Amino acid sequence: MFDMVMMLSLLILAVSTLFYFYRLVKGPTVPDRVVALDAIGINLIGMTAVISVVLKTNAFLDVILLLGILAFIGTVAFSKFLEKGEIIENDRDQ
Amino acid sequence: MSFLHLAILLPFIMALFVPFFYKWFKNIHTGWFVLILPIILFIYFFQYIKPVSSGSNTYSTADWIPSLGIQLTVYMDGLGLLFALLISGIGALVILYSIYYLSGKKEELHKFYVYLLLFMGAMLGVVLSDNMVVLYTFWELTSLSSFLLIGYWHTREKSRYGALKSMLITVFGGLCMLGGIILLYLVTNTFSIREMVTQAPIIMEHAYFLPAMLLFLLGAFTKSAQFPFYIWLPDAMEAPTPVSAYLHSATMVKAGIYLTARFTPVFGLAPEWFWLVTGIGIFTLAWGSFHAIKQTDLKAILAFSTVSQLGLIMSLLGAGAASLHFESIDNNVFTIATVAAIFHLINHATFKGSLFMVAGIVDHETGTRDIRRLGGLMTLMPITFTIAIIGAFSMAGIPPFNGFLSKEMFFTGMVNLLEFDLFNVDTWGILFPILAWIGSIFTFIYSMIIVFKPFTGKHQPEKLEKKPHEAPFGMLISPIILASLAVLFGIFPNVLSYSLIEPAAASVLPYLLEEGESFHVHISHWHGFKIELFMTLGVIVLGLLLYIWLAKWNKIYRLFPQKWTLNNAYDRSLRGLEKGSLKIQEAYMTGFLRDYLGYIFTFAVLMTGWALFSKSAFSFKTDGNAPVGVYEFVLAAVMVAGTVTVLFAKSRLTSIIALGSVGYGVSLFFVFFRAPDLALTQLVIETVSVALFLLCFYYLPELQKREKLPFKLTNFIISLGVGTVVTLVALSANSQRVSETISKYFIENSYKEAGGKNMVNVILVDFRGFDTLFEITVLGIAALGIFSMIKLRMSRGEKS
Numbered sequence: 001m002f003d004m005v006m007m008l009s010l011l012i013l014a015v016s017t018l019f020y021f022y023r024l025v026k027g028p029t030v031p032d033r034v035v036a037l038d039a040i041g042i043n044l045i046g047m048t049a050v051i052s053v054v055l056k057t058n059a060f061l062d063v064i065l066l067l068g069i070l071a072f073i074g075t076v077a078f079s080k081f082l083e084k085g086e087i088i089e090n091d092r093d094q
Numbered sequence: 095m096s097f098l099h100l101a102i103l104l105p106f107i108m109a110l111f112v113p114f115f116y117k118w119f120k121n122i123h124t125g126w127f128v129l130i131l132p133i134i135l136f137i138y139f140f141q142y143i144k145p146v147s148s149g150s151n152t153y154s155t156a157d158w159i160p161s162l163g164i165q166l167t168v169y170m171d172g173l174g175l176l177f178a179l180l181i182s183g184i185g186a187l188v189i190l191y192s193i194y195y196l197s198g199k200k201e202e203l204h205k206f207y208v209y210l211l212l213f214m215g216a217m218l219g220v221v222l223s224d225n226m227v228v229l230y231t232f233w234e235l236t237s238l239s240s241f242l243l244i245g246y247w248h249t250r251e252k253s254r255y256g257a258l259k260s261m262l263i264t265v266f267g268g269l270c271m272l273g274g275i276i277l278l279y280l281v282t283n284t285f286s287i288r289e290m291v292t293q294a295p296i297i298m299e300h301a302y303f304l305p306a307m308l309l310f311l312l313g314a315f316t317k318s319a320q321f322p323f324y325i326w327l328p329d330a331m332e333a334p335t336p337v338s339a340y341l342h343s344a345t346m347v348k349a350g351i352y353l354t355a356r357f358t359p360v361f362g363l364a365p366e367w368f369w370l371v372t373g374i375g376i377f378t379l380a381w382g383s384f385h386a387i388k389q390t391d392l393k394a395i396l397a398f399s400t401v402s403q404l405g406l407i408m409s410l411l412g413a414g415a416a417s418l419h420f421e422s423i424d425n426n427v428f429t430i431a432t433v434a435a436i437f438h439l440i441n442h443a444t445f446k447g448s449l450f451m452v453a454g455i456v457d458h459e460t461g462t463r464d465i466r467r468l469g470g471l472m473t474l475m476p477i478t479f480t481i482a483i484i485g486a487f488s489m490a491g492i493p494p495f496n497g498f499l500s501k502e503m504f505f506t507g508m509v510n511l512l513e514f515d516l517f518n519v520d521t522w523g524i525l526f527p528i529l530a531w532i533g534s535i536f537t538f539i540y541s542m543i544i545v546f547k548p549f550t551g552k553h554q555p556e557k558l559e560k561k562p563h564e565a566p567f568g569m570l571i572s573p574i575i576l577a578s579l580a581v582l583f584g585i586f587p588n589v590l591s592y593s594l595i596e597p598a599a600a601s602v603l604p605y606l607l608e609e610g611e612s613f614h615v616h617i618s619h620w621h622g623f624k625i626e627l628f629m630t631l632g633v634i635v636l637g638l639l640l641y642i643w644l645a646k647w648n649k650i651y652r653l654f655p656q657k658w659t660l661n662n663a664y665d666r667s668l669r670g671l672e673k674g675s676l677k678i679q680e681a682y683m684t685g686f687l688r689d690y691l692g693y694i695f696t697f698a699v700l701m702t703g704w705a706l707f708s709k710s711a712f713s714f715k716t717d718g719n720a721p722v723g724v725y726e727f728v729l730a731a732v733m734v735a736g737t738v739t740v741l742f743a744k745s746r747l748t749s750i751i752a753l754g755s756v757g758y759g760v761s762l763f764f765v766f767f768r769a770p771d772l773a774l775t776q777l778v779i780e781t782v783s784v785a786l787f788l789l790c791f792y793y794l795p796e797l798q799k800r801e802k803l804p805f806k807l808t809n810f811i812i813s814l815g816v817g818t819v820v821t822l823v824a825l826s827a828n829s830q831r832v833s834e835t836i837s838k839y840f841i842e843n844s845y846k847e848a849g850g851k852n853m854v855n856v857i858l859v860d861f862r863g864f865d866t867l868f869e870i871t872v873l874g875i876a877a878l879g880i881f882s883m884i885k886l887r888m889s890r891g892e893k894s
Contacts, residue, residue, distance in 0.1 A: 007723070014728035021732050024755060025739045025748075033751045037758075044758055047725070048765050048773075059770040063761075066774055070781045074754070081788045088789070 006054050010047060017043045034078040041071030096154035098168040101135055101178075102222060105215030109208045116204035124203040125193035128211065132186035135218075139178045146175050146597050153288075158228070163285050169224035172597025176436065177221035177345075177352055179594070180443050184344045185214050187572035191451055192336035194569035195458060206246060206334070213239035217345050221352055226275045226285045233271065233317075236346050237264040243341060244333040256329035259664070263326045267316025271353070274309030277302040278360075291359045291604060298363060307361045310353065311370055318350025320408060321378040324401040325660050331393040335454030338393060343400050343446035351404065351439060354411050355602045358432075362415035372412030372511075376529045378405025383536035387543065387644075388651040392453040392463040395540055396446065399489065402533060403442050406504060409530070410435035413507050416514050417603060428514070429603065431507030436598045438500035440590065441488065441583060445497060448576035449485040449544065452478055455569055456548055461559030465543065470553030475564050477574070479549045484577040488584065490541035490637070491534060491630060496583035498630070501534060505626040531629055538637030539644070692812060699815040702823060712822055715829040726766060733759040746791070754784040771854045 017040055024036035045067045052060045108131050115127045142152070152170040159165075170178075189210070196203060216239055219232030237260075245257030279285055281300045282293045290297070297303055314320075319327040330342050341347070354371060361367045382402030389395045414432030455478050456471065457463045472479045484495060491501030508527040555561065583590060600607055640647070682693070706712050736759065739752035757780030764773035840853055840861065850856040858866050 007725075010723075010725040011728070014725040014732075017732055018728055021735055021755065024751060025735065030747055030751075033748065037751055037754060040755055040758060044762050047762060051765055055768065057768075059768075060765055060773070063765060063770060063773045063777065066777055070777055074781050074784060077785050077788060078751075081791070 003054070006050055010050050010054075013043055013047045013050065017047075030082060034075060034082070037078075038071055038075040041067055041074070045071075096152075096156075096168070097138075098152060098154055098170060098222065099156055099166060101138060102168065102215060102218045104131060104135065105211040105218065109211035109215070112207045112211065113204040116207075123193050123198040124207055125189055125196075128207045129186060129189045129193070131211070132182045132189060132214065135182040136179065136186055139175060139182055142170055142175050142178075143593050146170065146172055147593050149597075149600075151601075153224070162227075163279075163283075164227045165225050165285075166228055167224040167286065168222045169288060170222060171601040172594070172599070173352070173355055173601040174222050176440070176594050176598045177348070178218060180348075180440070181214060181217050181221065181345050184340060184443055184447055184576075185210075187447065187575060188336045188340040188344075191339070191454070191569060191572040192334070194566055195336055195454055196334065206243075209239050209242040209246070210337070210340070213243065213341065213346070217349065220349050224287050226278070226287060226290075229287075230268070230272050230275055233313075233349065234265070234268050236349060237261065237268055237317075240264070240330070240341050240346055243337045244330045246334055246337065247332070250332065252329075253332040256326070256332040260326040260330050262668075263316050263323055267313040267323065267350075270309045270316075271313025274306045274313065277306035277309065281306070287356060287360075294360050294363070297360060303361075303364070304366065307364060307367060310357055310361070311367075314350035314353040315374065316350070317353070318347050318404050318408065319378075319401050320350070320374050320405060321381055322660050324378065324382060325664055327401055328389075328394050328397040331391070331397050335393070335450060335457065338396075339447050339450035339454070342397065343450055344443040347400060347404055348407075348439065348443075351407050351411065351435075354408060355435070355598075358411060358415050358418075358602050359604050362418045368412055368415050370412070371415065372409045372526065375405045375407070375409030375412055376508075376526055376533070378402065379409060379533040380529045380536070381405075383533045383540065386540040387536060388648075390465050392456060392465060392468075392544065392548065393450070395465075395544055396449055396453060399537070399540060399544075400442075400446060402537060403438070403446065403489070406530075406533070407435050407438055407442070409526070410438065410504060410507050411602070413511055413526075414602065416511065417606065420606070426606065427510045428507070429599065429606070430503060430510065432599050432602050433595055434500055434503035434507050436595050436602070437503060437587070437590070438497075440594070441496040441500045441580070444576050444580045444583065445485040445488040445495070448481055448573040448580065449489070451569075451573040451576070452482045452485065455565040455573070458569070459560065459563060459565055462557075465547040467554065467557040468548035469551040470549070472549040474553070475549075477564060477570055479545075481570075481573045481577045482545050482549060484580055485573075486541040486545040488580045489544075490538040491633065494581075494584045496580050496587065499584065499587050502626050502630060505530065505534075505629045506624075509625055509629075527629075531633065534629075534633045535637050535640065538633050539641050542637070542641045543644075688809075692808065695812050695816050699812065699819050702819045703815070706819070706822060706826070712826050713829045714825050726763075729759055729762055729766075750784060750787045750791075753787075754780060757784070769854075771852070 020036045020039045020043065024033050024040070027033040027036060045064050048060050048063050048067065052058065052064075108128065112124060112128065116124045119127075145152070151172075152168075154168050156166040189207075192206070192210075196206060213236060216232045216235035220229055220236060223229040223232060241257050241261040244260055245253050247253045275285070278290060278297065281297050281302050282290055284290060284293075297306075316323040327342060327347065331338055333342070358367075379402045382398045382400075382405055386395050386398035386402065389398060410431045414428060414435060417426045417428035417432065420426045420428075453463060455475070456468065459475065460468060460471070462468065488495035488497035491497045505527065508530045511523050511526050514523065682689075733756050736752045736756035740749045740756070743749040743752060757776065761773045761776040761780065764770075764776055840857060844850055844853045844856040844861075848856045848860040850860065
């Protein structure tokens with residue numbers, strides 16, 4: 001029963017990833033896509049957590065933390081790029 | 095190491111010192127120093143006449159590469175001695191002549207004598223080596239030094255052309271010969287020519303016999319300017335005249351003759367040898383003499399005459415090989431052909447050397463070699479004229495000069511072939527004496543042209559650049575000596591018979607002789623009323639008539655269009671080769687990376703696919719595979735969709751985002767397949783590389799074409815092929831595991847041996863830390879590379 005629930009939640013997460021992916025491909029504007037990518041990252045966190053439970057291991061907890069950080073960094077980088085056209089500003093260039 | 099070795103090496107050693115002589119003794123002509131060497135060598139070789147003619151040959155070995163059977167073996171027998179005497183003797187005369195011919199002030203003498211000494215040493219090496227690899231080494235050295243000598247006046251276009259042509263043709267032949275040497279080595283397991291001769295019956299039976307023989311003949315024919323490879327010789331006349339006299343009449347062109355003679359005992363029994371050597375020789379004789387007449391340059395006439403005379407000697411060697419089919423020398427009429435070949439070889443060296451020197455004198459004193467501008471030099475240059483008469487009459491075969499004797503023997507040899515009853519000679523054999531006779535008539539005509547056109551007739555001083563006068567005495571010494579030899583050998587031919595000719599013939603036809611036997615060589619002027627005599631009479635009469643009416647029938651030479659000449663064929667094939675290779679290169683070296691990638695991928699797909707197909711290596715087994723969950727399917731679908739999006743995205747940004755999603759998907763797969771370290775790294779790297787892509791974006795021009803990538807069918811097919819093949823290989827590899835993995839060891843020992851519980855990390859830094867070290871190095875190099883690429887942008891015109 002427990003396994004069933006876990007599998008079901010994994011499946012739901014996967015399907016939701018698929019839908020996010022639809023938004024990523026289709027998304028009329030680039031910000032739509034960036035948000036979709038961010039959400040995919042968060043979904044991956046969920047999936048990793050569920051997998052960890054299924055596999056009865058705590059080896060992937062690092063991955064969850066890292067995903068959180070990276071999804072944030074990635075989104076910020078994209079946002080900055082969309083905002084200013086570059087990621088790392090060079091003071092001397094201005 | 096004997097003194098004979100030293101004799102070969104001495105010219106090379108001397109060549110080392112020549113530039114110093116040139117530099118230190120500016121006032122003395124460098125040639126005087128060089129002259130000493132060939133004279134010493136000649137005297138040294140002269141001492142061998144007695145032992146060699148009494149049948150004791152000298153043999154001496156020095157180590158070079160003994161592990162490969164390559165030894166510096168010198169072997170002095172009749173043939174080698176004859177050539178060594180020719181090389182050193184005529185070498186001395188030519189150097190003496192060149193002292194007066196080349197001006198010490200205008201010419202770069204040190205180069206000239208270095209090249210000439212190189213050539214002399216190489217040529218001595220060719221004729222005295224018993225080891226075939228050593229022979230080949232010296233053979234190529236003669237080609238090389240000949241190339242340098244022909245191109246001596248390297249500022250002239252024609253010299254360079256002639257040098258290149260002779261180089262290409264003779265090196266082509268040399269390489270063929272090397273092939274023949276290797277084949278013979280495979281058959282007999284020795285490089286020694288003497289041992290090869292003893293194994294001749296084994297070689298005859300072997301499958302490599304014919305290819306080896308043909309390759310050897312190619313080498314001999316290119317070097318000795320036989321049809322159709324003679325074309326380099328007339329162009330080699332751009333060399334200084336001493337060089338033409340030495341290399342292109344007396345010595346180098348006879349290296350091919352030497353090779354043919356040397357290998358007659360090995361190959362001589364084959365019918366192909368007989369037909370090729372005799373046939374091509376006799377054809378070259380007729381062809382060369384026929385074409386000599388239309389030349390207007392004295393040296394060009396002499397070049398074609400050399401070609402034709404070499405053909406004569408070659409055909410005689412071929413005819414002489416017929417004698418090998420008899421058990422002994424009793425009643426063996428064909429041995430006379432070999433004797434005649436050797437005799438004519440000596441004679442040709444004497445009269446052709448002197449004629450070249452005459453041509454050089456005429457050129458030197460009048461400023462031209464064109465027979466149309468020359469005339470009436472007889473009274474101005476009486477000595478030169480006398481030498482020319484002796485040389486040319488000897489070449490034409492007029493008594494009492496030596497050419498007459500060898501020509502008579504040549505006719506005898508050719509007529510004797512009619513009695514030869516093997517290889518269908520009875521049907522086509524009649525052509526030999528006929529062609530020989532026709533060739534001799536033309537020989538007679540051009541010999542007359544050489545003498546009478548420049549020296550008789552009307553003197554036209556206005557056409558000449560200089561006021562002609564007799565040459566300085568020093569220049570005349572060498573041709574006088576050669577001409578006297580021509581007369582001497584003509585009147586007393588038997589001084590040569592048992593001293594030089596018989597031992598040489600004995601080494602060409604070694605196993606005909608019993609112990610203590612020798613060839614009967616007696617050269618006499620008077621044979622009685624035989625067919626040869628009438629042939630000679632016919633040659634003289636017909637030749638004279640044709641010479642007198644030369645102007646009338648001269649026009650037939652215009653019948654042959656320039657297009658059909660062999661020179662034209664050579665030039666065209668060379669140009670065609672260049673153009674063709676340029677075209678091929680331009681066709682596939684497009685300069686576009688995508689084309690090269692196309693070749694690489696196509697090749698990989700075709701080779702791998704062909705291997706899979708031809709070895710029927712594909713297999714697909716599912717047992718042992720893990721079950722696949724639904725979420726894995728969904729994730730795979732996401733990744734496929736991401737990949738497809740990358741391909742069909744309209745903007746680059748979409749591609750990058752899609753690529754990022756694929757990377758994240760991969761990291762989730764790592765999670766599914768229980769690889770936490772990989773997942774961690776993959777996530778970080780994916781994020782960093784997406785950020786890097788975005789960084790690049792800033793510097794790209796405004797998202798250029800926002801349209802889709804253009805669809806190309808070939809690219810599509812190639813990429814499909816690559817994907818299919820790689821997938822098939824992966825499936826087959828997975829289905830055909832042959833042994834257990836070694837991971838068990840790591841599982842058991844990572845804590846026990848290395849004290850770590852994270853097995854991946856233990857492998858990375860402990861069991862296989864070496865790889866990690868160099869991955870670190872790679873990263874370091876990449877970082878440094880990026881740093882220097884950004885910082886050092888000199889091509890942008892900034893300060894360095």
